[in-house]
Amino acid sequence: MKKIKPTESELEILQVLWQKGSATVREVHEVLSLHKESGYTTTLKLMQIMFEKGLVIRNDKSKTHIYQANVSKENTQQQLVGKMIHNLFGGSATALVIQALGSNKPNKDEIDAIQHLLNDLKKAE
Amino acid sequence: MKKIKPTESELEILQVLWQKGSATVREVHEVLSLHKESGYTTTLKLMQIMFEKGLVIRNDKSKTHIYQANVSKENTQQQLVGKMIHNLFGGSATALVIQALGSNKPNKDEIDAIQHLLNDLKKAE
DNA sequence: ATTTTTGTACGATCTAATTCGTAAGCAATT
């Protein structure tokens, strides 16, 4: 399995690609622009670099290239979360969970979803 | 509230300081050396920069300075988890929680602790 | 047909982070 560590900016772009499936530079840039001040060519350059790194693939049959993520969301999340659990929470996923829930409160539906997952884990013991 | 953003190397040093309470550059360096190849002056320089940034404090009464973390572990965890939620989970703490619980399973006591926390959150709505 | 828009490519710059070499001071050892 590939061992790549995307930078913060690259993760923002990957998120758009994961969500949309595929997108042009402009489409990605427009999403990023909602939260961020930066030029079009900056996004373009980043995506070109990501292409060189193998983080994304692209279809350049037409003039306007169409990009797709080349790393899975789940895989990337798992890798980075695992690292954080180990590095910052002494290996305890629970400590991370409690920290996350404490500072960023879920709504009722989300609480239900987590509780449901916990019940499944309990049964599986 | 201070807006902290330690780099990865700085985090490694902070972890040692959090664990030991206080330590000299050499003590920190020796811990880092277990997992990492780097020179003593590199660690020294990093800790000097961290001092300038206010990430650590130091007692320089004696020739060998004694360092302590000047940011709390909890606070730093919160910053970094928040960043991860934004960068990797589209702003959803719940998504992070589910990921963490899915790939790193808690035992029964931990499940109970999380469920207790969730019940409190539910009541607080 | 000409102008404007839209796109890629790519070099240049800027900033931050990392790394280390070297100098100088102090302390312990010989």
Place this chain on the structure above:
DNA sequence: AATTGCTTACGAATTAGATCGTACAAAAAT
């Protein structure tokens, strides 16, 4: 007293990441 070793300070080189300007080509609009 001289040597050796440990310490801080600091400058310099290196690397990586992010940003943007400009050039040039293709397509669309006029």
